[in-house]
Amino acid sequence: MAIDARPPPPQFVAKLRRALGGRSGWKGLIAQVLFVAVLCWIGYEIVDNARDNLANQRIASGFGFMSQTAGFGVSQTLIPYQESDSYTRVFLVGLVNTLLVSAVGIVIATVIGFMVALGRLSPNWLISRIAGGYVEIVRNLPLLFQILFWYLAVLGTLPAPRQSVSLLDSFFLSNRGIVVPRPVGEAGLDGFLVAVLIAVTAAIALPLYARRRLFATGKPMRVWPVVIGLLIGLPLVAVAIFGRPFSFEVPVLRGFNFAGGSRLPPEFVALTLALSTYTAAFIAEVVRAGILSVHKGQMEAGASLGLSRGQTLRLIVIPQALRVILPPLTNQYLNLTKNSSLAVAIGYPDLFSVFAGTTLSQTGQAIEVIAITMGVYLLISLVTSALMSLYAWRINRSMGA
Amino acid sequence: MKRVSLVVALAAATVVSVSSADAQTLKTVKDRGMLSCGVSQGLPGFSSPDDKGNWTGLDVDVCRAIAAAIFDDPSKVKFVPLSAKDRFTALQSGEIDVLSRNTTWTLSRDTSLGVNFAGISYYDGQGFMAKKALKVNSALELNGASICVQTGTTNEQNVADYFKGNNMKYEVIAFANADEAVKAYETGRCDVFTSDVSQLYAQRLKLATPADHIVLPEVISKEPLGPLVRHGDDQWFDIVKWTLFGLINAEELGVTQKNVDEMAKSDKPELKRVFGTDGNLGEQLGLTKDWVARIIKATGNYGESFERNVGSGSKLEIARGLNKLWNKGGIMYAPPIR
Numbered sequence: 001m002a003i004d005a006r007p008p009p010p011q012f013v014a015k016l017r018r019a020l021g022g023r024s025g026w027k028g029l030i031a032q033v034l035f036v037a038v039l040c041w042i043g044y045e046i047v048d049n050a051r052d053n054l055a056n057q058r059i060a061s062g063f064g065f066m067s068q069t070a071g072f073g074v075s076q077t078l079i080p081y082q083e084s085d086s087y088t089r090v091f092l093v094g095l096v097n098t099l100l101v102s103a104v105g106i107v108i109a110t111v112i113g114f115m116v117a118l119g120r121l122s123p124n125w126l127i128s129r130i131a132g133g134y135v136e137i138v139r140n141l142p143l144l145f146q147i148l149f150w151y152l153a154v155l156g157t158l159p160a161p162r163q164s165v166s167l168l169d170s171f172f173l174s175n176r177g178i179v180v181p182r183p184v185g186e187a188g189l190d191g192f193l194v195a196v197l198i199a200v201t202a203a204i205a206l207p208l209y210a211r212r213r214l215f216a217t218g219k220p221m222r223v224w225p226v227v228i229g230l231l232i233g234l235p236l237v238a239v240a241i242f243g244r245p246f247s248f249e250v251p252v253l254r255g256f257n258f259a260g261g262s263r264l265p266p267e268f269v270a271l272t273l274a275l276s277t278y279t280a281a282f283i284a285e286v287v288r289a290g291i292l293s294v295h296k297g298q299m300e301a302g303a304s305l306g307l308s309r310g311q312t313l314r315l316i317v318i319p320q321a322l323r324v325i326l327p328p329l330t331n332q333y334l335n336l337t338k339n340s341s342l343a344v345a346i347g348y349p350d351l352f353s354v355f356a357g358t359t360l361s362q363t364g365q366a367i368e369v370i371a372i373t374m375g376v377y378l379l380i381s382l383v384t385s386a387l388m389s390l391y392a393w394r395i396n397r398s399m400g401a
Numbered sequence: 402m403k404r405v406s407l408v409v410a411l412a413a414a415t416v417v418s419v420s421s422a423d424a425q426t427l428k429t430v431k432d433r434g435m436l437s438c439g440v441s442q443g444l445p446g447f448s449s450p451d452d453k454g455n456w457t458g459l460d461v462d463v464c465r466a467i468a469a470a471i472f473d474d475p476s477k478v479k480f481v482p483l484s485a486k487d488r489f490t491a492l493q494s495g496e497i498d499v500l501s502r503n504t505t506w507t508l509s510r511d512t513s514l515g516v517n518f519a520g521i522s523y524y525d526g527q528g529f530m531a532k533k534a535l536k537v538n539s540a541l542e543l544n545g546a547s548i549c550v551q552t553g554t555t556n557e558q559n560v561a562d563y564f565k566g567n568n569m570k571y572e573v574i575a576f577a578n579a580d581e582a583v584k585a586y587e588t589g590r591c592d593v594f595t596s597d598v599s600q601l602y603a604q605r606l607k608l609a610t611p612a613d614h615i616v617l618p619e620v621i622s623k624e625p626l627g628p629l630v631r632h633g634d635d636q637w638f639d640i641v642k643w644t645l646f647g648l649i650n651a652e653e654l655g656v657t658q659k660n661v662d663e664m665a666k667s668d669k670p671e672l673k674r675v676f677g678t679d680g681n682l683g684e685q686l687g688l689t690k691d692w693v694a695r696i697i698k699a700t701g702n703y704g705e706s707f708e709r710n711v712g713s714g715s716k717l718e719i720a721r722g723l724n725k726l727w728n729k730g731g732i733m734y735a736p737p738i739r
Contacts, residue, residue, distance in 0.1 A: 057632050059493060059515035072557040073573040083561040156588035175589045176547065255545040256592050257572070266590065267574070344552070345581060347574040353552065358575060361486035361553030364514040366493070 050367060065363045066091070072358060074349045076265050087359050094351035095376060101271055101350060102337040102380070108276035109336060110329075113283025118313070120288055131284070138281040144342055146278055151270035151346040158266075161257055170250045172258060175266065181248035182262040191242030192235060199234040203227045267348035271340065279336045283329060290325035291317055322395050330388040334381045341377075351376060426498055426630070426637035427687050430471060435479050438464035439497035442482040442578055445603040446711040446719070447503050447523075456480045460501040462706040463522055463628050467499060467644045469699035470692045484578050486553030489514050492631055499641050501628040503597065505555045519642040521627040522703075524723040524732060526620035527559050528598040530605060533613050535592060540619035544569040549582040549591035551575070556596055559622040579604060593617075597624045602717050636687050643686055647693045649735035650675065651702035653726055656693075658701035665694050675738050682738060693738070703733070 054061045066088045073083055078096045081089055119131035138146070156175060159165065164174030172179040210221040239245060251261025294317050302312030341352035351373065360369040430436050440448035440460055448458040456478075465475035481497050492500045493515055503525075504510075506518040529548075531537050540563070550557050552575040564571045574591055576582040583604045586594035596604065598620060605611045630641050651657075654672065656664050665676040673679035677690025684690060700706055704726075708714045712721060725731025 054515070057493070057515035058512075059632075060513035071561055072575075073561050073571065075572050075574050083565060152584060152588055156585075156590065160589050256543075257545050257547065259545075344577045347549075347576045347581070347585060349575070353575070353577070357486050357577065358552045358557060361489065362558070364489050364493075364510070366490045 054367070060363075060365060061368065063368055065365055065368070068363070070359070070362075072362070074354055075347070076268060076349055087355075087363070090359055091351070091355050091372070094349060094354040097349055097354075098337070098340055098351040099380070101268065101275065101340050101343070101348070104272050105275040105279065105336050105340065106333050108272065109279040109283055109332070112276060112280035113332075114287055116280060116284035117287035117291065120284065121291060135281045135284050138277055139285075143274065143278050143339055144345060147271060147274040147342055147346055150274045151266065155266040155270050161253060164253075170248070170261075172251060172253075176257060176263070177266045177269065178264040179251045179258045179261045180264075181250045182260065183246040184249050186244050186247055188239060188242035188245040192238045192245035195234045195238030199230045202230050206230075265348075267343070267346050270346055271343050271348045271350075275336050275339060278339075279332050282332050282335075286328045286332060287321070287325055289328075290321035290323075293324045294320045319395070319399065323392070323399070326388060326392040326395070330385050333384050333388065337380055337384065338377060426634045427471070427640065430498055434472070435477050436464060436468045436471065436499070437479045437481060437497045438467075439481045439483045439488055439491050439500040439502055440464070441502045442484060442580070444503065444579065444600060445606055446599065446715055446717045447603065448480070448482075448501070450480075457710065459523060459706055459710045460503060460628075462700040462710065463501045463645060463648075464499065466648055466696045466700050467641060469695045470640065470644050470647075470688050473689075473695045475699035484553070485551055486577065489516065492516055492629065495631070498637070499628055499630050503600065503626045504629060505597075505624045506627055506629075507555060515632045516629045517632055517638050518627055518629045519638060520645045520735075521625045521733075522645055523599065523626040525597040525599050525624040525626050527556050527595060527622040527624055528601055528620050529593045529595050529617045530586070530601045530614055531593045531617060533615055537593075537617065540617045540621065541567060541569075543571065543593060545571070546592040547572045547574060547590065549574050549576065549586040549594045551579045551582050551596065552577055554596075555622070555624065560595055563621045580607075583607065597626070599711065599717075599719060602719055603711075606716055639686055640688065643738075644696060646735035647696050647738065648700070648703040648706065649726070649733060650738050651693060651697050652704040653728070653735070656697055656702055657705060658697060661694055661697045665691075671739075 051061060067086050069084055070087050070090045071083055074081055074090065074093055076097060077093045078100060079089075079093060081093050116131045116134055119127045120135065122128050122131070158173060158175040161172075161174045161176050164172045164176075164179075166172045170181045206227055207223050210223045214220055249260045251258040251263075253259075291313075298316050298320065299312055302316045303309075307315065340350055341356075343350040344353040344357055347353070356369055356373040360366055363369070438461075440456065440458075443449045444458070446458055448456055448460040450456050461480070464478045464480070468478045469475040471477075481491065483491050483497075483500075483502060488500055488502055488504065489510070491497050499519075500516075501522075503523070505525075506521065510516065511518055529540050529543070531543075537543065543564075548560060548571055550560060550573055557573070557575060560571065560573060574582075574585060576585060579596065579600065582596075583594060585591055587608055594601070594604070598616065601616045605614055605616070608614060628641055628645060630638050654664075654675065656672075656675070664672055665678070667673070667676075670679065674682060675693050677683050677692070677694075681690060683692040686692065689695070701709070707721065707724065711717045711719045721731060723731050724733050727734040
């Protein structure tokens with residue numbers, strides 16, 4: 001029986017598709033311009049209408065509130081802030097806190113994620129089952145639940161400041177967070193910093209040089225003992241020459257809380273832990289899928305060259321897998337950043353909490369505040385994905401793809 | 402929570418535009434056959450659902466009284482639990498008809514939010530709750546303390562003012578709703594929990610061992626609480642306002658849930674006006690002549706509601722204090738129905 005030929009699409013459907021830009025051409029272009037114009041007009045109507053109605057209802061609108069005094073306290077601020085500062089300052093405080101928790105979370109999540117993925121692919125039965133169990137458990141529990149778990153069930157059960165667990169009477173662990181001695185700069189600080197800078201630069205440059213030499217001459221070079229020697233030795237030399245760079249301000253329990261020292265608040269710790277372990281489970285699956293997408297012949301080829309499993313993974317498999325890994329990995333980074341807004345449940349003062357929360361309810365300017373907040377999250381997401389695309393582009397280029 | 406507030410805010414952007422010119426809340430409510438009333442997410446004594454899902458409390462009674470005045474049926478209320486930070490947007494956007502949710506009347510809220518406060522149903526002030534083990538007897542001993550507070554409340558700014566004014570340092574941890582703030586206080590994350598005093602008593606009941614916590618004597622602010630409505634509908638504003646005044650006037654006149662039928666037959670000119678046997682005051686409001694009788698049959702007068710929900714008849718056992726009637730040593734005072 002002959003297969004029936006599929007009938008050609010009706011003429012007007014084809015025309016419509018072309019007109020909407022299905023094929024490039026003048027008509028398509030005109031349709032698209034019209035479409036964008038209509039969108040702009042609708043957008044303008046919405047804004048205009050909302051503004052009129054807000055004015056009718058005597059709901060204050062506009063962005064003037066940004067310069068008003070906030071008048072409330074924020075528990076964790078990286079930039080100087082006090083109650084008499086403006087809402088703009090509150091916005092910045094929240095933004096910095098969001099960026100901090102996202103950045104730290106992304107780094108930790110990536111490290112855990114790669115380790116779990118490699119663990120799950122490991123030939124060792126026990127390790128692979130543990131890694132598999134981790135992924136299945138963490139991935140299937142709601143994030144808010146995990147945040148509250150870390151905050152209330154883990155950190156919340158730590159003793160009160162007066163009964164805190166201490167190490168050498170300078171490091172304290174309590175339900176107010178982790179308090180450590182704070183370094184205070186002394187005379188030798190400048191020389192010390194220069195030495196560290198030189199050591200770090202050398203530690204980055206040396207492997208690059210070694211790699212180039214390997215490709216040029218085929219002679220491998222053991223880099224890491226030299227690098228470690230540099231990183232530890234140079235600063236030590238600087239200390240010997242210029243004198244002590246720091247003294248430490250040791251925290252003391254005074255009144256309700258610790259005075260002096262630096263403190264890592266439990267809200268930050270709980271949020272970072274929850275976000276990074278949760279996202280790590282997804283990253284682990286992304287990485288595992290990426291590695292499995294590389295033909296196993298590559299692994300065998302590495303083995304036949306006499307490379308160890310680790311070397312094969314690092315030099316042959318992962319670079320190829322990255323092309324598959326990067327796009328979904330970017331998604332996970334974005335998810336982590338956006339999920340950080342759950343901070344509001346545990347009182348971590350992130351952007352969503354202090355700006356879209358407190359500021360919104362104190363000024364009542366929902367539309368402006370939500371618009372700004374959406375814009376900022378959008379911007380963070382776009383920047384993250386642009387950076388990741390750039391990285392993906394470099395990887396692809398270096399592989400000649 | 403996060404999602405809700407976003408949805409509410411977006412609703413504000415769109416729904417505001419639909420419902421703003423609409424100054425006919427009464428008609429909307431009648432057509433719907435249901436009053437939509439914003440309340441707290443669970444604050445014993447003011448608004449909290451029992452195990453069968455029935456809402457009770459002082460704030461809830463205001464909603465029920467309004468429903469009774471309109472429908473002669475206090476059950477025709479849909480209660481919408483709202484967090485402190487979502488409450489105004491919900492009212493602005495038309496999601497609720499009236500907000501009866503321990504909300505403090507302040508100038509900025511009255512002028513910039515597009516809302517009108519309909520009166521004061523409870524005179525409150527902000528205080529602190531601390532663990533007895535801490536051995537603190539006064540709020541002035543709280544220098545350096547960690548303080549748990551609910552975000553989006555006047556409490557947050559009052560704390561800042563108070564500590565600054567007394568030259569004390571503090572660390573504030575703000576949570577999206579009161580339960581989370583109390584939980585953090587209970588686990589020891591904060592030394593004290595701050596809120597309106599009535600709420601402190603209510604929240605203390607939820608703690609594992611209420612006897613281990615004390616409410617410090619200082620009251621650091623004025624917190625007049627009451628219902629509020631959207632700006633721009635004067636008739637609706639009047640109905641809510643006079644429902645509240647009706648409750649208070651009824652207490653002053655000695656009208657109770659039990660004797661209301663009897664009192665309605667009275668010859669006293671004052672009572673005749675109130676019960677609509679003389680004149681048409683209720684109809685001027687857009688209600689019926691017997692609106693006060695309907696209200697009192699449904700919820701009892703203000704005093705009865707107070708005792709039942711927060712006073713001696715409740716677990717809270719809050720003294721009437723300022724909330725006594727003006728002629729009994731308090732400041733609760735309603736304009737006359739005439």
